[in-house]
Amino acid sequence: MSTITFRLNEKNISLEADPASRLLDLLREDLGLSAVKEGCGEGECGACSVLKDGVLVNSCMVPVGTIEHCSIETLEGLRETDEGRCIIEAFADTGAVQCGFCTPGMVMASIALLRSNARPTLEEIKVALSGNLCRCTGYDMIIKGVQLAAERGDGIW
Amino acid sequence: MMTKKISDSIRRVDAVDKAGGYTQYISDMSFDELHYGRLVRGLRSHARITHIDLPALPDGYYFITKDHIPEGGKNEIQQIGTDWPVFADDEVTFYGETIGILVGPDREKVLEIERSISIEYEKLEAVFTIDDGLAMKTGLINGTNNTYADYHLNKGDVDAGFARADQIIEDEITTGFQEHLYMEPQGMVAQYVDGDYIITASCQCPFYLRKAVANVLNTDKEHIIVRQAVTGGAFGGKEHFPDIIAAPLVVAARVVGKPIQVVFDRKDDISFTAKRHPSRGIFRTGLDKEGNIVAMDVDVTINAGAYMSCSNIVLQRAIFSINSVYDIPNVHVRGRSVATNAFPSDAFRGFGAPQGIFLAEMHLSHIASHLGIDPASYKQRYFISKGDTTITNGLMHDEVKLPLMLEKAAEASDLYEKQRLYATGSGKGMGVSFYNHGAGFTGNGEKEIIKARLRMKKHRNGHVDILLSNVEMGQGLQTTFPKIAAAILEIPMEDISCDNPDTSIVPDSGPTVASRSLMVVGKLVERASQQLKERWDESPEVEVEVKYIHPEGCQWDQETLQGDAYPTYGWGVCIVEVEVDPATAEVETKGIWTVHDVGIAIDEMIVHGQVNGGVIQSLGYGSLEKLEYKDGRFYQNTLADYMIPTSMDFPMMSSQLVDNPYENGPFGAKGLGELVFDGASAAFADAVQQAIGKNINRIPVTPEYIMEVMNS
Ligand code: FES
Ligand code: FES
Numbered sequence: 001m002s003t004i005t006f007r008l009n010e011k012n013i014s015l016e017a018d019p020a021s022r023l024l025d026l027l028r029e030d031l032g033l034s035a036v037k038e039g040c041g042e043g044e045c046g047a048c049s050v051l052k053d054g055v056l057v058n059s060c061m062v063p064v065g066t067i068e069h070c071s072i073e074t075l076e077g078l079r080e081t082d083e084g085r086c087i088i089e090a091f092a093d094t095g096a097v098q099c100g101f102c103t104p105g106m107v108m109a110s111i112a113l114l115r116s117n118a119r120p121t122l123e124e125i126k127v128a129l130s131g132n133l134c135r136c137t138g139y140d141m142i143i144k145g146v147q148l149a150a151e152r153g154d155g156i157w
Numbered sequence: 158m159m160t161k162k163i164s165d166s167i168r169r170v171d172a173v174d175k176a177g178g179y180t181q182y183i184s185d186m187s188f189d190e191l192h193y194g195r196l197v198r199g200l201r202s203h204a205r206i207t208h209i210d211l212p213a214l215p216d217g218y219y220f221i222t223k224d225h226i227p228e229g230g231k232n233e234i235q236q237i238g239t240d241w242p243v244f245a246d247d248e249v250t251f252y253g254e255t256i257g258i259l260v261g262p263d264r265e266k267v268l269e270i271e272r273s274i275s276i277e278y279e280k281l282e283a284v285f286t287i288d289d290g291l292a293m294k295t296g297l298i299n300g301t302n303n304t305y306a307d308y309h310l311n312k313g314d315v316d317a318g319f320a321r322a323d324q325i326i327e328d329e330i331t332t333g334f335q336e337h338l339y340m341e342p343q344g345m346v347a348q349y350v351d352g353d354y355i356i357t358a359s360c361q362c363p364f365y366l367r368k369a370v371a372n373v374l375n376t377d378k379e380h381i382i383v384r385q386a387v388t389g390g391a392f393g394g395k396e397h398f399p400d401i402i403a404a405p406l407v408v409a410a411r412v413v414g415k416p417i418q419v420v421f422d423r424k425d426d427i428s429f430t431a432k433r434h435p436s437r438g439i440f441r442t443g444l445d446k447e448g449n450i451v452a453m454d455v456d457v458t459i460n461a462g463a464y465m466s467c468s469n470i471v472l473q474r475a476i477f478s479i480n481s482v483y484d485i486p487n488v489h490v491r492g493r494s495v496a497t498n499a500f501p502s503d504a505f506r507g508f509g510a511p512q513g514i515f516l517a518e519m520h521l522s523h524i525a526s527h528l529g530i531d532p533a534s535y536k537q538r539y540f541i542s543k544g545d546t547t548i549t550n551g552l553m554h555d556e557v558k559l560p561l562m563l564e565k566a567a568e569a570s571d572l573y574e575k576q577r578l579y580a581t582g583s584g585k586g587m588g589v590s591f592y593n594h595g596a597g598f599t600g601n602g603e604k605e606i607i608k609a610r611l612r613m614k615k616h617r618n619g620h621v622d623i624l625l626s627n628v629e630m631g632q633g634l635q636t637t638f639p640k641i642a643a644a645i646l647e648i649p650m651e652d653i654s655c656d657n658p659d660t661s662i663v664p665d666s667g668p669t670v671a672s673r674s675l676m677v678v679g680k681l682v683e684r685a686s687q688q689l690k691e692r693w694d695e696s697p698e699v700e701v702e703v704k705y706i707h708p709e710g711c712q713w714d715q716e717t718l719q720g721d722a723y724p725t726y727g728w729g730v731c732i733v734e735v736e737v738d739p740a741t742a743e744v745e746t747k748g749i750w751t752v753h754d755v756g757i758a759i760d761e762m763i764v765h766g767q768v769n770g771g772v773i774q775s776l777g778y779g780s781l782e783k784l785e786y787k788d789g790r791f792y793q794n795t796l797a798d799y800m801i802p803t804s805m806d807f808p809m810m811s812s813q814l815v816d817n818p819y820e821n822g823p824f825g826a827k828g829l830g831e832l833v834f835d836g837a838s839a840a841f842a843d844a845v846q847q848a849i850g851k852n853i854n855r856i857p858v859t860p861e862y863i864m865e866v867m868n869s
Binding site for chain 2: 028084107135137
């Protein structure tokens, strides 16, 4: 156990944790942030996506010891913001959500994309979502959701 | 007030909560004093258990086995049969069979104890393949010949047909295992409170779960309460398999007296849950001088595994699907579900139809290629029409719109021009498949077995509850059911609830399977809404209950499998364009076009979501999803080696619908959830065989397999 200090959803936080444990467990179990899902635990599905210093990462692959002084953003911190709302509404309007288990991760991947590229091409969207698996939708409607969010989000991104 | 058409898309009621991460799945829910359970499995394919060496358990930790089954309870899970035990009974018959369940308050500690359990076995011989099972290489696993069922379908006079044959075409075609890969792994929590068992589960069929465990606990069904938790995808994988987890879990819940959670990790979920049945079709088809089919003899086998589960019903659908959209004269189909020591296979979207359709679509394409005719035009010769005889000697009641659907798909994809441009073997190919899917239970199952009931209740404040047992698992029922009710009651959607079912509250409207929910149960919603509307002003609170009514004119004999196998069908055409790299045999899919007849779409966006998801899942099955059974276990067991489609693998697709209302579905709607899976893998394989100019005989069509075919 050691003391870990980091920024979580715009708040400074300091707690005791095993540096070798997974960021996913810290977020879900110790901090109750259940928008972060566990789909595989092996870095393959993206359901556990969070932003670490603005970069999309799979939290199941991030040891807690490596987040010292980093900024971690989860969907809980973004869903009430203009960015979060823009994506969530767009997803709802394009039918991007079915069982919903992949969706929080997809929203995170979309935010990461649009922040760095407000007007992505179809190919760029596909690449940006390629680390996030969805078994229900076949992806088309998620892709359309990102396109719609880009269209509507003038000025947000 | 509903002024728009029923098909006009609305926003799903669950979309914002799910996209915002507010929705709680089973692993997100909190329970006081939650304990963790791990299934302890027999890691042998076939062996006698001679000794279990258990470490000393700390206080509060338990190892639960068959000895903990309550007095009078049985060590058997009530599914369609009762052969699958709760806990392996001295003998393990497949790799991964449950022996016990380890429970304790600390998950890490439970895992640590699990690692130090050692089980000794005496090895017994095992068989894994259809052929070895049929040859009874290790003796008898089931019945008298290692099959769970051996069916025959006869249409016309096969011998007389073959007597007229000018040539006979033979074929052997196979399909592999497929993993569901719902993104939310299997999970549930069970607790024992004041004599009641409460199971909160990610599942498709709350009442199946209740039935499955009642005999184990030796208690009345009323003392078992199943609550569906939000279900993160299922595809058939949460139809019967949750029974296998719940049965040992409830036994443990009674002993431990605390809520116990079992959530599979992904590796366990791939390694130790049921899959789609592997299948094989051996065809002998007689052709006359003009190349017309005069007789067809087919031997279909599926690898059912160590326990029966629902394999025989899957087999029935597989053999009925051998002629799917075709009326072929003089056909005999034999179907066998074979007992082996493989992991028992079970329901998976399509339920045997994708196998039967793939086998037959490939075979018909092979005949066409042999005759030098384009497969799609050859197949058209045999399109079934209204009034024709089905393979079970029933009547096709549907208006069949396939010719129109083909026309639309051909136009959208520019099929004929591309077929002209891409010579066979040119590396570019257009594949076409045709398919239908009988919606609802086979034959008279809805009438004899399910007997669905549904209630609707108007409260004092005008709010309406729809009470039924079908679950939202991503397919949109919690939007479409209220949408049907809102349209009839002429009240806003917001005034109608359709919550996750709880078996102590809702009537049994049947399981969420077989593409039945929207069509069969949706019809009950429609009828109940009409009754409620008529009685709306009767009193401040009004409750109505409706029961299933079987469509008139549908005759079925379950003993002989003769008559109308399904009251109606959804229909589909899928066209896939591919380009195969001659050096690497990598396939690039250039385009996907579909046209479906789902009766009337209750919500076009939801239907297109089903089409898109089902087609991509099917293309994964056809191209990528290789799951081998090696050394008696699944060889691929992580997402790194079992590949499903990503956003990069396929192009955006074009999908169209044709209206063809069905009078016994709400607003004319038919079932569609499985239909949209049934044909795309065959279209993909067909496109590849056109591109390389050689026959494809199995899926998945991986680059390695294409290489093998090209070099042969
Ligand atoms: S749970 Fe982290 S990538 Fe799947
Ligand atoms: S919506 Fe179910 S996995 Fe994506």
